[in-house]
Amino acid sequence: MSHSKAASIFNKDEKKVNWHDKALWFVRHKRDKSTHTVAGWEELRNLGHGIKAHTLSNLDTYLIQFEENALKNGIQVHWAADGDEHNRIVHSILKEHHAKKVVKSKSMLTEECHLNPFLEADGIEVIDTDLGERIVQLAKEPPSHIVLPAIHKTKEEVDELFQEHLGTKPCDGDPQYLTGEARKHLREKFIQADAAITGVNFAIADTGGIVVCTNEGNADMGAHIAPVHIACMGVEKLIPKQEHLGVFLRLLARSATGQHITTYSSHFKKPREGAKMHIVIVDNGRTEQLSRPDFRASLHCIRCGACMNTCPIYRRSGGHSYDATIPGPIGSILSPGKDLKKHSSLPFASTLCGSCSDVCPVKIDIHAQLYKWRQIITKETPQPFVKKTSMKMMGNIFSKPMQFNKVGGIARWSLRNLPKGVINSKPNVWGKGRDLPIGPKESFDTWYKNRKKDE
Amino acid sequence: MNSRENILSRIAANKPDLLELPKVNPDVFIDGKNIIDEFTKKVEIAGGNLFEVVSNEDLISQVITMFPEAKINFSTLKGTESFNTLSVDANKAPQDFEDLDILILESNLGVAENGAVWLPDNNMPMRVLPFIAKHLVIALKKEAIVTFMHQGYQKLASEGTDFGVFISGPSKTADIEQSLVIGAHGALSLSVFLM
Incomplete structure (x- = not known):
């Protein structure tokens, strides 16, 4: 289904759309408030951009250095070319340790690889332990946002879900009570877990360590209790030195939720005594994206979600309408690189207003890349008949000034005189849900020439 | 070619010319x-509490007044052994500490810009x-307080920590309709005592 079609389904419940829009704008507002207190914020963004760009330009060397140091630290390192290989590696590690119960903290990569169903098919229990992720897991839905996975759910919906699955009492969606019950439920899972899986926010080449950021403490509760810790990361998570965390940890939480830092920024370097630690390094299309000069900066992304919170389209269409692991503006420039046909409508899910690029902590030119994907998609995938013909006609008209003037006159006259039913007829998508302005009597060109004459 | 070689050779072929590290x-x-x-x-924005004390004894007596119902306590501060109701040794599993009410640890680094304190595993007998x-x-x-994370990492550069964590405030979540709830999976409260 195209994004616009999925969005129109989401838009059937206008009240919920307004609520969703406001909830995300609230987060964007918190981001503004906290970034405005940081002197040199723009310099910080420049550094974030520059360090990531440098790292990508030397990524193979840094990965080798990272692996060497991680091995020295007693961590086992695995490499996966695609999602399938990643899943098989994680599965074999779990088998080796006879792990039947797994707790997992947030990892968009394991979502991307569809790890949970792969493990569940072999009878392994996988519990997502981030509260938002647990909510969508119980609802059998994918996350709709990378930082706020259950942002599309109202508290009443969570209430019902918990009553059904956790046996909670009806509470009118009291967040305090529901969170408390989730804490009890998940505490039990942490205590019993045979293995913990986490994502990776940053991997540091010169120490071989990884950093995982959470607010709930779920990554740590998993990793420090279970006998095995598996951390899964895309190749682009590398940074050269530990001191660079100073830049990225200052940027990440402020951009994501407006916090000055997440509650926990955990630096794992060696496994604890008696426990095992594995790192799985995954490509899954990233090296191909690296080959595209116009789009490689999309790999700078540190997954803060700021571009989603600010996007007028995302806020009003919901994360699920993108039908991609990473939704929103950043997802719309990453996904076409993986499957151009499946995701061909995503770069059009934008007004190109540029707000995403303005809030991006690592200065990815998101809106420019959306525009560039459009050029490629229009050439390489079949376009709807109406769009194709009207584009051709417009191209024709714009190339001949005389004809342009004539058609402009007719259009202005039509907008003044034709009934609304005709103007807003079906092929005119611009007339959907809004009225076009009344046509002015003269064109800009005529107005300008007359003005010049009067001078 | 195995996946490691495959990934590394693809990166070597696809990466741009070397850019300078800023x-x-x-x-x-x-x-x-x-x-x-x-x-x-x-610290307060992050949901934590901040107090000033003059000594470890002073700190302990304030903590006891703050949490009168606490039964299981552990502190690593010098001269506070009588506060401890349990010992932490290698024979114990992380699960054994599920009922720990109060934990007192020392930090050697705080960061002013975000209220975070650094806890390396040398300062805690068990990571969990x-x-x-x-x-x-x-x-x-x-x-021990520095202005920004940059100065914090300058201090950490010489430390070879196997595990360490910056903690800012108690554990929290806003995953249910963006309502902030203190106490997700980690600590329900965080108190920093400045000396």
């Missing part, structure tokens, strides 16, 4: 704010403790 100059961020005031403010305890209490010397 140098981080922390002076750009100087904002003239008072370091202790800023730290205090940020600051996460599994209900109430986390941190003792921090005022001189």
Whole structure:
């Protein structure tokens, strides 16, 4: 289904759309408030951009250095070319340790690889332990946002879900009570877990360590209790030195939720005594994206979600309408690189207003890349008949000034005189849900020439 | 070719020409704010409590008044052994500390810009403790507070920590309709005692 079609389904419940829009704008507002207190914020963004760009330009060397140091630290390192290989590696590690119960903290990569169903098919229990992720897991839905996975759910919906699955009492969606019950439920899972899986926010080449950021403490509760810790990361998570965390940890939480830092920024370097630690390094299309000069900066992304919170389209269409692991503006420039046909409508899910690029902590030119994907998609995938013909006609008209003037006159006259039913007829998508302005009597060109004459 | 070689050779072929690594100059961020005031403010924004004390004994007596119902307590501070109701040794599993009410640890680094304190595993007998305890209490010397994360990492550069964590406030979540709830999976409260 195209994004616009999925969005129109989401838009059937206008009240919920307004609520969703406001909830995300609230987060964007918190981001503004906290970034405005940081002197040199723009310099910080420049550094974030520059360090990531440098790292990508030397990524193979840094990965080798990272692996060497991680091995020295007693961590086992695995490499996966695609999602399938990643899943098989994680599965074999779990088998080796006879792990039947797994707790997992947030990892968009394991979502991307569809790890949970792969493990569940072999009878392994996988519990997502981030509260938002647990909510969508119980609802059998994918996350709709990378930082706020259950942002599309109202508290009443969570209430019902918990009553059904956790046996909670009806509470009118009291967040305090529901969170408390989730804490009890998940505490039990942490205590019993045979293995913990986490994502990776940053991997540091010169120490071989990884950093995982959470607010709930779920990554740590998993990793420090279970006998095995598996951390899964895309190749682009590398940074050269530990001191660079100073830049990225200052940027990440402020951009994501407006916090000055997440509650926990955990630096794992060696496994604890008696426990095992594995790192799985995954490509899954990233090296191909690296080959595209116009789009490689999309790999700078540190997954803060700021571009989603600010996007007028995302806020009003919901994360699920993108039908991609990473939704929103950043997802719309990453996904076409993986499957151009499946995701061909995503770069059009934008007004190109540029707000995403303005809030991006690592200065990815998101809106420019959306525009560039459009050029490629229009050439390489079949376009709807109406769009194709009207584009051709417009191209024709714009190339001949005389004809342009004539058609402009007719259009202005039509907008003044034709009934609304005709103007807003079906092929005119611009007339959907809004009225076009009344046509002015003269064109800009005529107005300008007359003005010049009067001078 | 195995996946490792495959990935590395693809990167070598696909990466752009080498770009320069920018140098981080922390002076750009100087904002003239008072370091202790800023730290205090940020600990509170993150949902933590901040107190000033003169000694470890003073700290312990304040903690006992704060949590009168606590039964299982553990502190690593010098001269506070009588506070401890359990011992932490290698024979114990992380699960054994599930009922820990109060944990008191020392931190040697605080960051003013975000109220975070650094806990390396040298300062805690077991990694799970600051996460599994209900109430986390941190003792921090005022001189150990730096302005920004940059200075924090300068201090950590010489430390070879196997595990360490920056903690800012108690565990929290806003995953249900963006309503902030303190106490997700980790500590329900965080108190920083400045000395």
